[in-house]
Amino acid sequence: MVGSDIVIYMFNNKIYKFIYSTNCNMCGSDPKDQRLIGRRLDQRQGLWPRRKLGISTSILRCRQCGLVYPNPMPLPESVAQHYDVEPGEYWQESYFRVDPDLLRDQIQTFVRLAGRRPCGRALDIGAGIGKAMIALDRAGFETEGIEPSATFRRTAIERMGVPENHLHLLSIEDAAFAEGSFDFINFAAVLEHLVDPASMLAKIVTWLKPEGLMYVEVPSSAFLLSRLVHLFYRLTGADYVINTCPMHVPYHLYEFGLDSFTRHGKRAGYSVVFREYFPCAAYMPRILIGPFNMVMSWTDTGMQLAVWLRKG
Numbered sequence: 001m002v003g004s005d006i007v008i009y010m011f012n013n014k015i016y017k018f019i020y021s022t023n024c025n026m027c028g029s030d031p032k033d034q035r036l037i038g039r040r041l042d043q044r045q046g047l048w049p050r051r052k053l054g055i056s057t058s059i060l061r062c063r064q065c066g067l068v069y070p071n072p073m074p075l076p077e078s079v080a081q082h083y084d085v086e087p088g089e090y091w092q093e094s095y096f097r098v099d100p101d102l103l104r105d106q107i108q109t110f111v112r113l114a115g116r117r118p119c120g121r122a123l124d125i126g127a128g129i130g131k132a133m134i135a136l137d138r139a140g141f142e143t144e145g146i147e148p149s150a151t152f153r154r155t156a157i158e159r160m161g162v163p164e165n166h167l168h169l170l171s172i173e174d175a176a177f178a179e180g181s182f183d184f185i186n187f188a189a190v191l192e193h194l195v196d197p198a199s200m201l202a203k204i205v206t207w208l209k210p211e212g213l214m215y216v217e218v219p220s221s222a223f224l225l226s227r228l229v230h231l232f233y234r235l236t237g238a239d240y241v242i243n244t245c246p247m248h249v250p251y252h253l254y255e256f257g258l259d260s261f262t263r264h265g266k267r268a269g270y271s272v273v274f275r276e277y278f279p280c281a282a283y284m285p286r287i288l289i290g291p292f293n294m295v296m297s298w299t300d301t302g303m304q305l306a307v308w309l310r311k312g
Helices: 104-114 131-139 150-158 197-205 224-235 258-268 286-299
Strands: 003-011 014-021 034-041 056-062 068-070 073-076 121-125 142-147 167-169 182-188 208-219 270-278 304-311
Touching (some): 034 224, 068 073, 104 182, 104 304, 121 131, 131 182, 142 150, 150 167, 197 208, 197 258, 224 286, 258 270, 258 304
Parallel strands (some): 121 142, 121 182, 142 167
Antiparallel strands (some): 003 014, 034 056, 056 068, 270 304
16 A cells, blocks of 8 residues: 555554555556545444544545545554454354355355366465364365464364464465465455555465465445445435444455456456355345345345456
8 A cells, every 4th residue: 555644643542543545455546536435433323423423534435446445544553453352252152163054155156167176275364263264174175274363363273173283373464375375265354454455465366376266255335235324424414424444343444346356356467257246234124124135136236245366
């Protein structure tokens, strides 16, 4: 990310540095292609954000690729400030059971796109307590993982039985594997947390073997509910949006458009070979969940965007 620091200060018992960015991180388009869409508070906003006190940052959307991001970007003093917590604070006891169907759809898609059964080496990025690693091993891969949280890694090893030498205590920024190491990389629910997703994605692609596949799942910048709330805010005179949440759980810094990957791939050495959107109307009244999910499925305006990337 190209940018300049503006200030370091503490709020909510957390220390942040705010950095201005210039060009779009994913497609590289210049500042004139970045459109201001609203502001985002350091807390959940609800329907009436103007009634709340807090610190806000501006949210921009790239006209070229659809990337949505805060500018200036609030960066925590350390990764541990946000994520280094005990797993029990995140999940109930039932979470530690590994569903036999975990990653079933991803495995089936790998078989279809690769034209062969799962085998060879796989990498799970942001392995957490190791559930995806276990699922990939069961499918036929020899799996390694990287996880930046010491508490999560310890739980994966001690409670989930993940081999200690297969799960590395590393951030993506510090991780290093030989070029062409893996047949498949699972990279879900991580990219949106990274300060510089473009450079990290370009780095990770080099770890794939020729024609290797990577599964990436991220928040979609086309999410229908975000658009509807945006419209409601405008009608009530508020200049806020609910896109991203850089200063509160789950600390999303980016939302991505499909073009974010197609344009970036031309520079980073990969192509998008399959994509799908996952709807989610969980925040709607129960009676509207079914209809809204159908609309999102028909219009590619679901909450999550999943892309399959092939090296080369």
